[in-house]
Amino acid sequence: MSEINRQILLAQRPVGEPGPEVFEVNEAPVPEPGNGEFLVKVLYNSVDPAMRGWMNEGRSYIQPVQLGEVMRAGAIGRVVKSRNDHFREGAYVSGMFGVQHYAVSDGKGVIEVDPSIAPLERYLGVLGMPGMTAYFGLLDVGQPKEGDTVLVSGAAGAVGATVGQIAKIKGCRAVGVAGGQEKCDFAREVGFDDVVDYKAEQAGKGIKRACPDGVDVYFDNVGGEVLEGALARLRLNARVVLCGAISQYNNADSLQGPRNYMALLVNRARMEGFVVFDYAKRYGEAAQQMAQWIQEGKLEAREHVVDGIDDFQKHLMMLFRGENFGKLVIKVQNDD
Amino acid sequence: MSEINRQILLAQRPVGEPGPEVFEVNEAPVPEPGNGEFLVKVLYNSVDPAMRGWMNEGRSYIQPVQLGEVMRAGAIGRVVKSRNDHFREGAYVSGMFGVQHYAVSDGKGVIEVDPSIAPLERYLGVLGMPGMTAYFGLLDVGQPKEGDTVLVSGAAGAVGATVGQIAKIKGCRAVGVAGGQEKCDFAREVGFDDVVDYKAEQAGKGIKRACPDGVDVYFDNVGGEVLEGALARLRLNARVVLCGAISQYNNADSLQGPRNYMALLVNRARMEGFVVFDYAKRYGEAAQQMAQWIQEGKLEAREHVVDGIDDFQKHLMMLFRGENFGKLVIKVQNDD
Numbered sequence: 001m002s003e004i005n006r007q008i009l010l011a012q013r014p015v016g017e018p019g020p021e022v023f024e025v026n027e028a029p030v031p032e033p034g035n036g037e038f039l040v041k042v043l044y045n046s047v048d049p050a051m052r053g054w055m056n057e058g059r060s061y062i063q064p065v066q067l068g069e070v071m072r073a074g075a076i077g078r079v080v081k082s083r084n085d086h087f088r089e090g091a092y093v094s095g096m097f098g099v100q101h102y103a104v105s106d107g108k109g110v111i112e113v114d115p116s117i118a119p120l121e122r123y124l125g126v127l128g129m130p131g132m133t134a135y136f137g138l139l140d141v142g143q144p145k146e147g148d149t150v151l152v153s154g155a156a157g158a159v160g161a162t163v164g165q166i167a168k169i170k171g172c173r174a175v176g177v178a179g180g181q182e183k184c185d186f187a188r189e190v191g192f193d194d195v196v197d198y199k200a201e202q203a204g205k206g207i208k209r210a211c212p213d214g215v216d217v218y219f220d221n222v223g224g225e226v227l228e229g230a231l232a233r234l235r236l237n238a239r240v241v242l243c244g245a246i247s248q249y250n251n252a253d254s255l256q257g258p259r260n261y262m263a264l265l266v267n268r269a270r271m272e273g274f275v276v277f278d279y280a281k282r283y284g285e286a287a288q289q290m291a292q293w294i295q296e297g298k299l300e301a302r303e304h305v306v307d308g309i310d311d312f313q314k315h316l317m318m319l320f321r322g323e324n325f326g327k328l329v330i331k332v333q334n335d336d
Numbered sequence: 337m338s339e340i341n342r343q344i345l346l347a348q349r350p351v352g353e354p355g356p357e358v359f360e361v362n363e364a365p366v367p368e369p370g371n372g373e374f375l376v377k378v379l380y381n382s383v384d385p386a387m388r389g390w391m392n393e394g395r396s397y398i399q400p401v402q403l404g405e406v407m408r409a410g411a412i413g414r415v416v417k418s419r420n421d422h423f424r425e426g427a428y429v430s431g432m433f434g435v436q437h438y439a440v441s442d443g444k445g446v447i448e449v450d451p452s453i454a455p456l457e458r459y460l461g462v463l464g465m466p467g468m469t470a471y472f473g474l475l476d477v478g479q480p481k482e483g484d485t486v487l488v489s490g491a492a493g494a495v496g497a498t499v500g501q502i503a504k505i506k507g508c509r510a511v512g513v514a515g516g517q518e519k520c521d522f523a524r525e526v527g528f529d530d531v532v533d534y535k536a537e538q539a540g541k542g543i544k545r546a547c548p549d550g551v552d553v554y555f556d557n558v559g560g561e562v563l564e565g566a567l568a569r570l571r572l573n574a575r576v577v578l579c580g581a582i583s584q585y586n587n588a589d590s591l592q593g594p595r596n597y598m599a600l601l602v603n604r605a606r607m608e609g610f611v612v613f614d615y616a617k618r619y620g621e622a623a624q625q626m627a628q629w630i631q632e633g634k635l636e637a638r639e640h641v642v643d644g645i646d647d648f649q650k651h652l653m654m655l656f657r658g659e660n661f662g663k664l665v666i667k668v669q670n671d672d
Binding site: 242256257258259261262263264265267270272273 | 559564592593604606610
């Protein structure tokens, strides 16, 4: 085992897009687990839009990452030394271990995962947070009914592609919005009935074309013009699920609200935010259901794996530039 | 009876604020009721923020007023000639009779009102649409719980003042937002616990001061900065009731959406629109409850009565300039 723990620290708070100066590679000694703790060798890191919010100072649903701290990230790893009765050496675990090679944990928020059921990286995708987000956001907040038109932005992303597939499973018409030919092809491949390429046509026009009878549920991952285009096409009693606003996260000075939000009034519709952590007690239910759908061939999972944490800033920017297909995951190191 | 029917027609579609050129005074013969119809002598017209929307072309919850048509308006009148079995001569009735001295109706959407229970103009206020709007918007959409902080904009208006009072009846803390000393005094008088004068202090700062523990229900009549200020102070699982956006109705080119709408996500909150007409079947229940509260001295009703329809445009602008205290009503003519 290497005695060095390679880490990515938050060195500065970004203004707008996080540049290379925002992060710093650090080498620290591999920590020793104390009583009740265990040491995890981190194998995969999740790269998520929410990371941008964690870098900002100020009130949100979770504390910001402090300057000089290891960048927060979901991860999968293997327990390599344990002084905790619940997590034995050799177990594979999922937790917020951060962007680093080794982490010590007391087991809080950590769950064991089974590499015989699915490849490890999938536990950061459909069987992890993005999957949970899609499941509870669509089913609990969006409440789709059979025959509804469900519109999803970020349709080629980890969350969006899953939302579209669950919508199809539930008997809805699924329409995706994505940027560029390749992502649209990907969205069609996973099962969307129609796709709007916002780089090829104005989002609002595309949504009107693809949803001629309007939108019953809009699952919003992006905000901005796509949100406005969706609001303009709401049906009576429509539900807008606010999951993210990636188009706005790096927008330092002129954050845009949806100018036509009063469409909610005209259509007796609602726009509702949610945070997946609130559903933690029901993750088991969702994971079981998703695993079953995967087994039945109804739900396709795909991960986009990139290599090494040293390029963490570049990996993160891939996400904001929309260069990933499916769940973006960093392979941190070999499992040896 | 005068043989002339004086009317206000929509002559042009306004861009921004409706100027005097938008309306036209017209004289027509008093119409004759056909079989199943009756003739109403209009006594009071309601002046409502929603009128601005009715003047625009295009899709909304109700058809726009056509050019050359009598301006749509809620009204109270007396049946002066009847060929309809349900509405006898001499009955006082409430309906959408328009801004004119006489109207013929087939009884659709018309209800009889009782001048012995309350003055006629009150049936355009607390016992009419504004009252119904306050009642269903707050109780059904906002779902306030005892101890909640309920924030209400347009707190000196017909709807807002009633929302605040119902919130108090339900055991909530009621905080109002209004413009200017007089309106704030009025809001305090009807029972708001605290009031923010957005002309004296920045709305967001005032809301923070007056709602130190945050906002559970925000009843929005105005949109704009006040909506943003409220969003910034939402508590977990808060409800934003979209009732109107009077600050934006005359905003021709640069409608503003709430830039911090993602507060809905962070706080797992929802923003929901409603249209009072959807509750038509339950108006009776609400009117009965409101009448009881008035009788018990828990609910104060106030109307602001102005004279004559010839100045309709000026009366309407009073509303947008926030010059009315309580429900704005036009006395159309004497009941003789």
